[in-house]
C-alpha cells in the first residue's frame with residue numbers, strides 16, 4: 034500500500050524520536066544550557082511509541098529511523114528495537130546516533146534487528162569536535178564506528194553539518210572516508226535552528242561543498258535507493274562509500290521529501306520547519322488504533338508543499354532539533 038500526500042509524494046519514512054535528552058550539547062543544535070527536559074509523563078512510553086510505529090506501518094510507512102535527543106541514552110531502548118524490528122511490513126529499521134555510547138551498544142543494536150546506523154560526526158579533529166559538541170570525546174565516536182562494523186553493520190553513514198569557519202576545511206578529509214573506510218558521508222547544510230542573529234555566517238551551500246570536492250576528486254552521480262529521501266548522491270570512482278549532499282537551505286528538496294516525524298512527546302510533524310504539529314496523545318491515552326491511523330493519514334495529506342527557509346530570510350521556529358529529532 035502506497036501512502037501519498039496531496040501533491041503525490043510517496044511518504045514511506047517515519048522519523049520517530051524516543052527522547053529529548055542528549056549527552057552532547059552541539060552548539061548549532063541546542064542552547065548551551067540545554068533545553069528543559071520534559072517530565073517522564075510527557076515522554077511517550079515504549080508501548081505508545083510501538084503503537085505509533087505499528088499504525089504507521091499499517092497505513093504504508095516502510096522505513097522507521099529512531100532518533101532523539103540521543104536515542105542511546107534512553108533506558109530499555111534495545112528491547113523496544115527488538116519489538117519494532119518484528120513489525121510485519123516494516124522493511125527498514127535504522128537509527129541515528131551521536132556515537133558516544135555506540136562502542137558499548139553496537140552489538141546489542143545489531144542483535145535487536147537494526148539494519149543501518151547513521152552517526153553524526155562534524156569533525157575529525159579532537160579539539161574542534163570538542164568545541165562543536167561542547168565537550169564531546171571524538172575517540173569514543175571513532176571507537177563506536179569500529180564497534181558497529183565489528184558487530185556486523187554495514188559501515189555507518191556519517192552525517193556531517195558543514196559550517197563555514199568551523200569545519201569547512203575538513204570537507205576533503207570527510208570525502209576521503211568514502212575511500213579509506215568505505216563510509217557513506219552525507220554533507221548537510223547548516224540550518225538555522227538555535228536563535229543566532231548572525232547564523233548566515235555559517236552557511237555554506239551544497240554546491241560549494243561539491244565544488245570543493247571536485248577540485249580534487251572526480252565525482253559520478255549515482256542512483257539512490259527507495260528510502261533515501263532528499264539527498265543528491267555521488268561517488269568518487271573506486272570508492273565503496275558514497276557522498277551525499279543535503280541542501281536543506283539552498284536547494285528545494287521539498288519535492289522529494291518522503292518523511293513525517295513524531296517527537297518523543299507525541300507531536301507529529303509533516304515538515305521539520307513548520308510550526309504546525311499534531312498532538313497524537315489523545316489517540317494513545319487510551320490507545321485507539323483507528324483514530325491514530327486516521328490522524329496520521331491526515332498529517333500525510335496535509336504535509337506542507339515546501340518549507341520557508343533560505344539563506345536570506347527565516348523566522349526561527351519554536352523548537353530545537355534535539356526536540357524534533359533532526
Ligand code: SAM
Pocket residue numbers: 055061062100101102103104129130131132151152153192194221222223224225226227354355358359
Ligand atoms: N543524537 C542523534 C544524532 O546525533 O544523530 C539524533 C538527533 S540529532 C538532532 C539529528 C541530526 O540533526 C544530527 O545529524 C545533527 O547534526 C542534525 N542537526 C541538528 N541541528 C542541526 C542544524 N542546525 N543544522 C543541520 N543539522 C542539524
